[in-house]
Amino acid sequence: MQNPTFYITLLLAGFLITSIFVLFARKLIWIITSIGLGSVLLSVIFFIFGAPFAGAFELSVGAGLISILFIIATSLTNTARVSKK
Numbered sequence: 017m018q019n020p021t022f023y024i025t026l027l028l029a030g031f032l033i034t035s036i037f038v039l040f041a042r043k044l045i046w047i048i049t050s051i052g053l054g055s056v057l058l059s060v061i062f063f064i065f066g067a068p069f070a071g072a073f074e075l076s077v078g079a080g081l082i083s084i085l086f087i088i089a090t091s092l093t094n095t096a097r098v099s100k101k
Contacts, residue, residue: 020064027064031057048086055079 034054041047055078062071 024061024064027057027061031061044090045087048083048090051086052079052083055082 031054034050034057037050038047038054041050055074059071059075059079062068062074
C-alpha cells in the first residue's frame, strides 16, 4: 500500500465538512444523512489506522443503527424542519 497520508487527509477533510454541514443544515433529513456519512468516513479512517473492530463498530452502530433510529423518529414527528426560536 502506498503512503496513506493523502487518503487520511482527504477523509478527515470530508469528515470535517460533514460535521460542519450538520451544524448549518436546516432540514432534518439532510442532518441525518450527514451524520451517517460522517460515521462512514470515520469508520474508514479507523480501518486505515489498523483498528478493524472499532471501524466495524462505528460502521454498524454509527452509520447504521443511529441513522435508522433518527429517520424513524423524524418520520414519527409532524415537522421535517428544524424550528427557529
